[in-house]
């Protein structure tokens with residue numbers, strides 16, 4: 411299988427080619443030239459597979475060029491009960507008949523991003539070894555992505571990680587998760603500024619192509635294709651225990667920010683998983699909800715992005731959304747280019763009168779809704795009272811909309827994107843008690859921390875990387 415750019419003007423590439431890359435050279439994102447299709451016999455055989463084998467079988471559809479034995483080894487090394495707390499990796503919990511929560515957040519940093527990131531760490535290590543090269547990862551984080559990346563890449567050979575975070579703006583738990591890492595290949599840089607300042611510095615440093623080449627800079631951001639594919643796996647894994655036979659349809663509710671998680675659900679549907687509805691849930695940052703209700707896409711400026719109690723969904727521009735639009739316009743790269751030119755010049759586009767909109771409304775399965783802080787607090791309370799479970803504010807976004815959109819005949823699976831322990835303040839507000847904390851995180855905030863504090867100055871960051879990067 412080959413990959414092409416959503417903008418239609420980049421040479422096609424293999425899975426291995428795009429594994430370490432970000433944007434395509436024409437500014438688009440890489441997507442499969444055509445969707446693989448999982449045959450019924452194969453699908454039937456998947457029902458009883460353990461997670462690592464299932465992951466291998468699904469990844470293989472998208473990674474034809476990748477050595478099979480290595481891919482299998484990466485999947486088995488990644489998806490262990492030890493790393494993810496349960497042999498199922500993503501256990502399904504039933505709240506009541508046809509209402510479930512898919513536990514995606516039992517990995518090392520207690521958010522669903524571990525599932526893809528842990529695999530990515532092992533694939534990176536293999537490719538760097540095979541190609542006899544090194545890589546210096548540069549990233550910016552407001553919390554979950556950075557810690558998931560660091561915990562996936564720590565201690566890996568041929569790799570250093572430089573992660574910028576806004577000083578004093580993450581929760582004490584998130585800070586401790588990153589800054590307490592003692593591995594020599596992890597460099598935490600706290601910037602005296604906001605998340606946007608961190609993001610700007612990463613952009614500035616990466617756009618210095620000579621510097622980027624000289625220091626072999628790479629990224630692990632949300633547009634990484636392997637991350638999307640790794641997330642396709644748990645839609646399958648969640649489907650089987652919620653159904654008895656493979657002709658049943660299920661719906662999924664997904665708290666969304668960069669559109670990576672729910673886009674993986676769309677890919678699962680595209681390759682043959684019988685998904686009825688993909689329920690997209692946003693918080694007050696509701697650009698995507700607006701699109702799926704009206705056909706109009708108007709991303710906000712960073713300054714108009716609200717800071718909410720589900721902070722990992724406080725996104726102004728959903729980076730993976732372009733992949734979905736590419737599919738909706740039947741892979742017409744020139745049309746995607748034209749639409750994103752409208753985003754640049756006019757602040758957005760309107761598909762409501764386009765034939766692509768009919769297709770989205772009729773075939774894509776997407777429905778959407780938004781929640782407010784009060785909705786999330788009420789949902790956390792409701793789930794505690796009715797089902798004796800504590801969910802985090804992101805998962806509550808999804809559950810809130812799922813309860814509105816569910817149909818009695820079809821199972822609804824709500825994706826749990828983080829554990830409540832990460833967002834204790836909101837849990838205390840909702841329930842008047844602390845979130846349950848897995849035993850291995852007791853005393854996390856008291857571990858010694860290591861972080862470099864810097865002014866929001868790209869040149870200073872470059873000097874630091876220059877001194878500490880792997881050659």
Ligand SMILES: *Cc1c(COP(=O)(O)O)cnc(C)c1O
Nearest residue numbers: 554667668669670671722827828
């Ligand atoms: C990243 C994240 C999200 C949003 O996922 P996307 O793939 O960006 O849509 C939701 N919840 C939590 C807890 C996250 O960390």
